[in-house]
Amino acid sequence: MSKNTVITVDAARAAGQALKQVATSLQGLAEREAVEGALVVSFERLALIGQMSAVLNQPQVEAMILQAGREFGAYEIAEMRDRSMPDAVVIAAAKSALLKGYLLADAAGPHFTVIAGKGNAATAMIKEAGHRYRLAQSGCTDIRVTACGLGMRPRPNAAGKFDMLVAGTASCTHKGKTVTVERPRDLPYALPCYESDGPDGHEAKARRRLLRDLWAAVSGEFALDSEDELESVSPVVIDSTATRLPDNEISPQALYDGTRSELVAYATGIQDEGMRLAFQSILDCIAEAEDVAALRARWQPEIVPVLQQLQVSAKTRKLVEKLCQQRAAVLEAT
Numbered sequence: 001m002s003k004n005t006v007i008t009v010d011a012a013r014a015a016g017q018a019l020k021q022v023a024t025s026l027q028g029l030a031e032r033e034a035v036e037g038a039l040v041v042s043f044e045r046l047a048l049i050g051q052m053s054a055v056l057n058q059p060q061v062e063a064m065i066l067q068a069g070r071e072f073g074a075y076e077i078a079e080m081r082d083r084s085m086p087d088a089v090v091i092a093a094a095k096s097a098l099l100k101g102y103l104l105a106d107a108a109g110p111h112f113t114v115i116a117g118k119g120n121a122a123t124a125m126i127k128e129a130g131h132r133y134r135l136a137q138s139g140c141t142d143i144r145v146t147a148c149g150l151g152m153r154p155r156p157n158a159a160g161k162f163d164m165l166v167a168g169t170a171s172c173t174h175k176g177k178t179v180t181v182e183r184p185r186d187l188p189y190a191l192p193c194y195e196s197d198g199p200d201g202h203e204a205k206a207r208r209r210l211l212r213d214l215w216a217a218v219s220g221e222f223a224l225d226s227e228d229e230l231e232s233v234s235p236v237v238i239d240s241t242a243t244r245l246p247d248n249e250i251s252p253q254a255l256y257d258g259t260r261s262e263l264v265a266y267a268t269g270i271q272d273e274g275m276r277l278a279f280q281s282i283l284d285c286i287a288e289a290e291d292v293a294a295l296r297a298r299w300q301p302e303i304v305p306v307l308q309q310l311q312v313s314a315k316t317r318k319l320v321e322k323l324c325q326q327r328a329a330v331l332e333a334t
Contacts, residue, residue: 007060007061007063007064008060011060012064015055015058015060015061015064018051018055019052019055019056019098022048022051022052022055023052023101025048026045026048026049026101027137029041029044029045029048038311039311049099052098052099053095053099056095056098056099062091064104065091065094065095065098065104066087066090066091068094068104068105069090069094069114070087070090072105073110074104074105074106074110075094075097075104075105075110075111075112075113075114076110076112076113076114076127077090077113077114078113078114078115078116079116080116083116085114085116085120085122086120089116089120089121089122090114090122092122093114093115093122093123093124094112094114094124096123096124097111097112097124097126097130101134101137102124102126102130102133102134103130103133106129106133108129108132108133109127109128109129110127110129110130111126111127111129111130111133112124112125112126112127112130113125113127126208126212127208128145128204128207128208128211131208131211131212131214131215132211134215135172135211135214135215135218138174138215138218138219139174139175140172140173140174140179140218141172141173141174142171142172142173143170143171143172143211143214144169144170144171144172145168145169145170145171145207145210145211145214146168146169146170146207147166147167147168147203147204147206147207147210148166148167148168148203149164149165149166149199149202149203150165150166150167150185150188151164151165152164152165152193152195152197153165155192161192162192162193162194162195162197163190163191163192163193164190164191164192164193164197164199164202165188165189165190165191166183166188166189166191166199166202166203166205166206167182167183167184167185167188167189167206168182168183168189168203168206168207168210169181169182169183169210170182170207170210170211170213170214171214172214172218174218179214179217179218180214181210181213181214181216181217182210183206183209183210186254187254187257187258189205189206189209191205191206213262216266217266252326252329252330252332252333253330253333255326255329256323256326256327256329256330259319259322259323259326260283260287260323262319263279263283263316263319263320263323264283266279266316267279267280267283275310278306278309278310279306279310279312281306282303282306282307282320283323285298285302285303286298286303286320286323286324286327287327289327289331290331291331292328292331292332295324295327295328295331296328299324303320303324307320
């Protein structure tokens, strides 16, 4: 991309104003969703994202996006040692982060890192500054996050590979209430690592995951396979919101409690009180089952209709199904 396509200050300001107008409209959709319905709002959201894409697709804006990473380091680019990412791939990954509301440049530090994937593909991993910015934009204050490495252990059934165990807590004040998510010491993150690794980098990864889970609790935007889970080029971090100790080393009750805590965080983020109570009733229904037969009998007539009414995503439904399976394992073990 030639240097004569680099954006001018006036053109950059115009592009920023256009993006700000669309972003403001996007922020107002959440409040209207409960009144107008998720289906109506989803179509409007797509139209607004299309308007943002039109601004970002301007050649001068694309040049600025590339220059911000390649020359100014406003966001980070992590490439393979043996090859560089094509400029178009870097730009596409950066655009994906900008469309989600993260900034191209911020005094607090880079909001994301563009990481090379397989072939001509890349993903934008959201950094701690990006998560903090988005939480602050939603009205959160007193944002706190801590993570503590618990030590390293050999990975079961994988000779020569290791996991760094990390526990932590994230919290904020949102609409006058304290919202907290945590990964306790008995259910820590298990992050793949080298035997020579120290805890600092892995504690940073855990802080990012905790802040992302805090965002899910605040906003209701819950994603199990978020693209920002690719933490590094080598070694590859397990792509999961709930990376735990291997299941065969955890009691059925602990597995059940871990999945339930994720769904409780999801429920906390549902803004409509009626919808939130309906989702919580699903969790209570599963918890109150006294035997496996009773649990299975409740799935189709009691749980499925509520999930359909709430129009939860396929990922959330699968997590509820997983909770049922883990609850059944608990009942069978007692």
